[in-house]
Amino acid sequence: MVEEIWMPQIDKELCTGCNDCIVTCPTDALELVSGTAVLTNPAACNYCAECETICPVEAIALPYQIVLGSDL
Ligand code: SF4
Numbered sequence: 001m002v003e004e005i006w007m008p009q010i011d012k013e014l015c016t017g018c019n020d021c022i023v024t025c026p027t028d029a030l031e032l033v034s035g036t037a038v039l040t041n042p043a044a045c046n047y048c049a050e051c052e053t054i055c056p057v058e059a060i061a062l063p064y065q066i067v068l069g070s071d072l
């Protein structure tokens with residue numbers, strides 16, 4: 001059995017190290033490493049997408065997330 005777990009993908013080329021996602025993450029899954037956000041504690045991530053929402057340069061993507069809303 002294969003269990004697939006989707007984790008936030010952080011584009012190191014885009015990340016400016018602004019720290020916004022790290023202070024926003026409710027589970028402390030992210031840390032700044034050498035000036036770039038890194039998912040250092042993936043087991044803590046609950047896939048809430050707050051990091052993706054807060055990132056000002058769209059460096060974080062949560063692939064395969066299904067968003068339900070009325071403004072599609
Ligand atoms: S998806 Fe949520 S829990 Fe996971 S790293 Fe981003 S802010 Fe933290």
Ligand code: SF4
Binds near residue numbers: 021022036
């Ligand atoms: S919010 Fe975006 S630019 Fe800022 S540290 Fe996180 S990934 Fe990098």
